[in-house]
Amino acid sequence: MPNECDVLIIGAGPAGLMLGCWLARLGVKARIIDERPAKITRGHADGVQCRTIEIFQSFGMAERIQKEGNELSEVVFYNPDKHGNLVPTSRIPDTQPDTSRFRHVVLNQGRIEDFLIDCMNADGLKVERSISPVSLEFADDAMAGRPIAVKLAHLVPAVDGSDPASGLYRSNIISNEPGLPSSVSKTEEINVKYVVGCDGARSWTRKQLGFSLEGDSANIYWGVMDARPITNLPDVRVKVVLHSADAGSLLIVPRERNLVRFYIQMGTLQPGEKLDAKTQSAEKIIESARRILAPYTLECPEIEWWSVYEIGQRICKTVSFKNRVFLAGDAFHTHSPKAGQGMNVSMMDSYNLGWKLAAAVKGTANPSILETYGAERVEVARQLIEFDHKFSRLFSGKPAVAESEGISMEEFQAMWVRMEKWTSGTGVKYAPSLIVADTSPAKRDLAQNIIIGSHFESQMVLCYADAHATQFADRLVSNGRWRLIIFAGNVANPDQLQRVADLCDRLTHDVESPIKKYTPPNADLNSVIEVLTLTSSPRRALPYSAFPELTRPLVGKFRYPTYDQIFSDEVSYLDGGGAAYAGYGVDPTGPGCVVLVRPDQYVADVLEFSRCVESLALFFDAFMMMGGAL
């Protein structure tokens, strides 16, 4: 391995791997190390939220999750009736309609990591295991702009003595993992531009920076178990949220390969008391489950994994140092697992960071855009901690049965539904910054449902050239490009077509146009900022060849025309559609508008045709740089 690279990723869990995928895809020289000799293969996180699958789709790997994972269709709430007997009180969809084009899926973390690793490997980046960071220093006389010196220890992989079927292997109730190798075969020192600590709740990177997680514990502990159950509870292949009258609560999450994930409330701790890892066992977890489920029965002939954890919420609100060292994932936020957020928010952290790092490394953007990482993601983490604090306590609380005191199950369920857009990951909205424009009533009028700072939502549209019904957001692939989405309106109207042609002409030729200014001379016209066009008029109204070249640029060595950048909003032959303008809140007979979308699919601005080039110039000139390598 060379003793220098541009980005060092410490930790190859979901956050580190997602960052590795992004950087490898964008051609950044990166290394990703992990002190563990092997990847986890079972247990741990399993919820994959809609927004996460949208991101996986943008890397071309959503279908693997959909194929192997179990889609959660329904949530059933079991509560005690007035006699204290458990009864199903209501059933609701697990993913609310119109949340996303994808659904909430569950699949064990090990497989999610496999998909990320395959994706990263395909782009030439591999995890280096049994490597532990030893020191991190800033050098002012940095060689070639790589001011960070990191010393790495190559470890001798030891046989891991713990039982992988036990969740205590890598659990949060034991402070050091058993069996981790300790002897060092060699050390190396590398010089890097950036370091990202994706090294979990006990982050080494965080400690080097002198930052710490702050928060508290609820002094409640739960068991978690992946098993194949035999039960006479009427529901076990849908999500079951169950509060017993006074034996505690339980969550059932049906999983892939006929597994079922059980979260089982077990007991409380005195303030300051530590859970004794040695006294925990799968049998204890099952006993607790039986008490809660009674009179229903439970047998678990096969248990794949189990663990015990304490409920607590902790956050570190500073996540970067000199814009050179960053924290992502559990390294700056930890909480309880039941809402299925941890793995997702962690990957979304590094997804937010990846394209910005790549642009800074490659010199296509000013490194100041890296400041938006902390601003955007700490706020998400803060909301997560706040949500989990409330949610985990409601989940562990005794329900109000008949006249008794306790938590109102109606209130609990109402919160569940209210929070669903947030827990799906699709509710995230970034504040105005260098790369998110301010909003205004005039902008809202142009596209009433396109929210600046939120991700660009999908609508079914029809591909002009091949008549394929297409989820519009599927075109927002993760390749580092910005996108201009032209809502071209009714191009059957010659005046409107002329307006579109004029806009494209200015975007292509004006010296101040960012497309003209930041696209290298020999690069394809869509290689920095890609134009996607959506007409409100149907395909029959105008032949493909009548569209301006910017909307169907000639690409590659043979200058083939592109056929996948122009779409119409009309009903497809077999797959619906025809509601995109309505869905986006754009007037189909109006003057149209332009939506600027970041490489991570978040809406950066909404613009009218007339001032579009000038506004884009102002926006991009604030951070884009010329002469970088694509």
Added chain:
Amino acid sequence: MPNECDVLIIGAGPAGLMLGCWLARLGVKARIIDERPAKITRGHADGVQCRTIEIFQSFGMAERIQKEGNELSEVVFYNPDKHGNLVPTSRIPDTQPDTSRFRHVVLNQGRIEDFLIDCMNADGLKVERSISPVSLEFADDAMAGRPIAVKLAHLVPAVDGSDPASGLYRSNIISNEPGLPSSVSKTEEINVKYVVGCDGARSWTRKQLGFSLEGDSANIYWGVMDARPITNLPDVRVKVVLHSADAGSLLIVPRERNLVRFYIQMGTLQPGEKLDAKTQSAEKIIESARRILAPYTLECPEIEWWSVYEIGQRICKTVSFKNRVFLAGDAFHTHSPKAGQGMNVSMMDSYNLGWKLAAAVKGTANPSILETYGAERVEVARQLIEFDHKFSRLFSGKPAVAESEGISMEEFQAMWVRMEKWTSGTGVKYAPSLIVADTSPAKRDLAQNIIIGSHFESQMVLCYADAHATQFADRLVSNGRWRLIIFAGNVANPDQLQRVADLCDRLTHDVESPIKKYTPPNADLNSVIEVLTLTSSPRRALPYSAFPELTRPLVGKFRYPTYDQIFSDEVSYLDGGGAAYAGYGVDPTGPGCVVLVRPDQYVADVLEFSRCVESLALFFDAFMMMGGAL
């Protein structure tokens, strides 16, 4: 390799590989040989019809086709206007609504073969290449019931001297392929129970049996080419059916990887005249295309494959010998490629044969069921030849322009639409036989849209246990099982639930019940005949645990309950549904009925509850055998 096996498959094209998949999946000892040293990688067939994808789905590989292939959404007809200028005259969907849950897709034959090979390999069967059959003899004193002795020559793989980019490599206009190896390294003799010749239009197997293809040639030749075109024709990423005024016809089929398949009319031959292979070239094909397309332009910077072929239709109406040797695919029917039928009908041939052969080999059915193979598939081939005869001549004919004589384009298009169910492969209907019951008005009344002899069509249903919206036909996996589909009706009604319970009780316990009689004592209750249940009442009407055990049998070592055999006909949360009883034409408030489905998804019978066990006993006792190995 052992010198005996149960089935020898000669030829590893689509027909042979499909048979290999089936036999390997069902645990039959088979070998599959091919004289060629390598698989094709480009060109050749490319149309994958809906019914074919349904079968691929039943083996778990439909998604690979859908991912890599190009779905054809639209057909545009270009015809000369009254001045002779080419104009698009109409646009229609390529797959008519309600044809199938799948769509017509195009993907090159080499990839289809890859998927089949991967599927077959996963079940332990591999293609043996560079092996050629030398002789085939029947021995009366056959050892262990393997009466056929086949001598095989192992060939020395020679460097294939032909250009794979040229379609003349394995074309129909040269009688022997260049570069095929001719030296033999060794010979072996094997004794087998069955031989299936999937060895193409020049079938060695067919010649051994003394059978021949009969039919004629149209004395018209066409070129075919896979290229990446640059053209100003407004449509090139949808299917284009184009008749020029007097320069011939052309078909454009947009393909995967930005390829476009062109079929281009080139010329006519005198009766008896042979096309000279040496004079053919890609340039000649492109020249013909330009003449037809004029005034539109065509450049092809990249050509992946091309070929030239004569239009003709030939059939061999005898496809088996002593119920021991069979022909499948091109070995008994050849025709022109433009309707995308050949590869599909060929795979459907061997799909029809596979489960019957497996049952005969394993002793679970009387070999007399093999007689139904020829009866069922020769009729399909006959229809194919008849269709192609008419279709290819209409395609090659001069259109009637203005007042001139010629083929009516309205008539051509009407035939196109009319034949679409047939060309999709979903129109096939097998006649009554040992394994297809007679129909009757009473049966039609029970399920008005379920046609005995046709495949069981899919409807969206809701899985009782997990609330997943499910395509019902996805449950008809190719694993050799027969299925009883119980339309249970409204089980919220206690009387109807009792009727279902009584039926299940009889099916489980009556000595004459085929489930009781033909399921080996220690096998799971669903292992020979699987019961699928569809209620018209919603999931909330009856808890899962209230269904009879036959409908959710306990399986495997740990006796886990099954969760994927009971469905309800109701609207799902997010995916529609709720129209299955209407779609099948079964009265949701009526007494219900039972549909018997063959292992290849064709409907064998429709039964009322009351006489169900007796009728099933009669049906199965005619061919099922006890004591076979599953």
